[in-house]
Amino acid sequence: MSYDFFSDDELMCKCGCGQALMDDAFMGKLVSLRELAGFAFHLTSAYRCPIHNHSISSTGMDGPHTTGRAVDIALFGPQAHWVITNAGMHGMTGIGIKQKGDYTSRFVHLDDLPNGSGQPRPWVWTY
Numbered sequence: 001m002s003y004d005f006f007s008d009d010e011l012m013c014k015c016g017c018g019q020a021l022m023d024d025a026f027m028g029k030l031v032s033l034r035e036l037a038g039f040a041f042h043l044t045s046a047y048r049c050p051i052h053n054h055s056i057s058s059t060g061m062d063g064p065h066t067t068g069r070a071v072d073i074a075l076f077g078p079q080a081h082w083v084i085t086n087a088g089m090h091g092m093t094g095i096g097i098k099q100k101g102d103y104t105s106r107f108v109h110l111d112d113l114p115n116g117s118g119q120p121r122p123w124v125w126t127y
């Protein structure tokens with residue numbers, strides 16, 4: 001599967017398993033948002049296999065990234081503001097914000113997960 005604006009490499013799990021099981025409906029929303037934004041979305045994380053997610057996230061074996069319906073985008077300042085302002089209107093139901101510390105470590109997480117037990121949506125959180 002290939003998508004406008006995003007390479008297969010950046011969508012792939014970082015553990016080396018080679019999987020990039022992104023959800024088509026989520027990617028449709030992300031591509032529209034990116035097109036509207038007019039600036040690059042550098043993904044620091046997209047698909048994660050359950051084992052990799054468990055090793056790096058408190059969300060364990062079934063966090064948002066394991067569904068292929070979540071990305072982390074390296075952003076700060078006006079571009080982070082734009083994404084946070086527009087994401088909810090373009091179908092994103094989870095917005096996680098890391099905007100403290102070094103600019104190069106700042107990002108915005110987006111997902112479109114449904115409301116569920118232990119996973120209330122819509123939701124906004126900070127890291």
Ligand SMILES: [Zn+2]
Binds near residue numbers: 048052
């Ligand atoms: Zn993996």
